Amino acid sequence: MMAEQPNRELKRPNDNSLSSNNSRPDRISQNPNDDVIASLAMMPENRRARQVGEWETMRRRTFKHLL
Numbered sequence: 001m002m003a004e005q006p007n008r009e010l011k012r013p014n015d016n017s018l019s020s021n022n023s024r025p026d027r028i029s030q031n032p033n034d035d036v037i038a039s040l041a042m043m044p045e046n047r048r049a050r051q052v053g054e055w056e057t058m059r060r061r062t063f064k065h066l067l
Contacts, residue, residue: 031037040046
């Protein structure tokens, strides 16, 4: 007896929607605290700290420029 040849017409085509990249988690599961971090970043104390840092940078540039 001969071995049966597979019927090529019965094979399903590759469905790319099923084989999407599942190895990388979506952004929500990657960092669920994004909204908390964003709200903390907008707190007045943090805004003031960023502003002071920017002022210090500008002061250093101006001081170097004057020398």
